[in-house]
Amino acid sequence: MRPAYSVIFFTTATGAGYGLLALLGLLGAVGTLPSDITLGLVGLGLAMALITGGLLSSTAHLGRPERAWRAFSQWRTSWLSREGIAAVATYLPAGLLGAGWVLLGRTDGWVAAAGVTTAILAALTVSATGMIYASLKPVAEWHTPFTLPAYLIFALMTGLVVLNALLACLGRWDPWWAGFAIAATLAGWAWKIATWWHNDTLRLPSSANTATGLTGGSVRSVEWPHTEENYLLKEMGYRIARKHSERLRLIAQAAAFALPIVLLLTAMMSGALASLIASVLAALLQLAGMLIERWLFFAEARHTVTLYYGR
């Protein structure tokens, strides 16, 4: 599948944004985070910037973005429509949470209720994003039980690493936050390795035989209907060289998981300034690594239409 940059940025940015938003909502509600106005302003502001930037970027891959409002209508059957509705619905409790935290400086009572509601809607939005891919039967690497949890785990992971950096910047940090961020990053790393391990043995759900109705023996494509690449080959027939895939997997693992863990461990064991720099670097590296991970998510996915082209 063709990796569209707008969709890669969208899923990575909104993942981190909704993860951070949900953590702020929940941890604010239970009182783990201080009801500090600066934290509310910067934290919620950053989360909403990631989410809104991602959502706006997602409209860039549309052929007719001016009609995007129509996407809120088909929630009965379409995960894309559900994602859009959940995304917009999250703004309401998030706005209330922001009003309580930033304007009134409190995270208890109705503000806590808004925080919990925000977290639930954020989780639903990320789940809908995951289901868009997990529900597509023709794409072997996406139609697996690994896809939906991956979106949720990575949202929590990037949200927590960003929150850790944020608390370090605001002087609200203590080593426990880095510890939680390391645990989440380890979970994300394990899930990604398990996903790759599973996907590497996957075959397409169909064969050239069932695609053509020709039973038995071998079916080999000898002539395409066209001499140039068409939409199908550009969009669904995207292929990545195995050697590039292997190298990019290593780079993604280093940037998204290994180096952030090392940096977070360093942060736990150093003084205030060093831990601040290490925490911020960990977050930036992880987000960059997740962009590569998301690029591979598309580039390595195979679609059944390629069977007709002998690919």
Place this chain on the structure above:
Amino acid sequence: MTTVPARTEKSLGLVIDLDTCVGCQACVTSCKQWNAGGHMAPLTDINPYAGGADGVWFNRVHTFEHVTDAQARTVHFPRSCLHCAEPACVTVCPTGASYKRASDGIVLVDEDKCIGCKLCSWACPYGAREFDTDVGVMKKCTLCIDRIYNANLPEEDRVPACVAACPTGARHFGDLGDPASAVSKLTADRGGVDLMPELGYRPTNKYLPPRSPRRVSQAPAALEPASADDGFLGWVDRILSR
């Protein structure tokens, strides 16, 4: 609405005979010609006369080599929308632009509602939908709804353009929901199959597999001896045989 009708009054579709298709591409060009001015017009072509030509086509003919223990043969394979009973291209659509008609089962796109998110083309395992980069919306086979119900056309021409164009009669059009229809009988007689049945899309269009090759049942009769032993030709034969 992207909810698929539980059942449709008719299931209009095509039956494609892989035994008789000769890969002449007449259905491809006829489809393009009609639909470039039809319901889903335009069928944009980008750089049609230069390198990197691209464009929207509803019907494309592939060529495969099918090798089994018994035989090896070339099979020409027309590929177009199968107007599935369970079209995931319809249910994934976020805007309601994609829909399946309850009256005849034809799957269509409302070009005025399509936002061009391309998700329907990802959901189709058969590659039936092609994005029009110029107009910014998804395009697909309409089963020539502007021909099959067109009272301005003579009765015999009210079939999809690809069916009308086929010189070998490899394409048949009709109601596959009616077991008594000619296309249903043909499918039953020839063992017509669904493409990728394991995915559960329940395509309406059927493909008739190539027939088994005809076995030569009798050895040809031995030739008559060619020698003439008298007359002028016998003399010539004797002279030439020396």
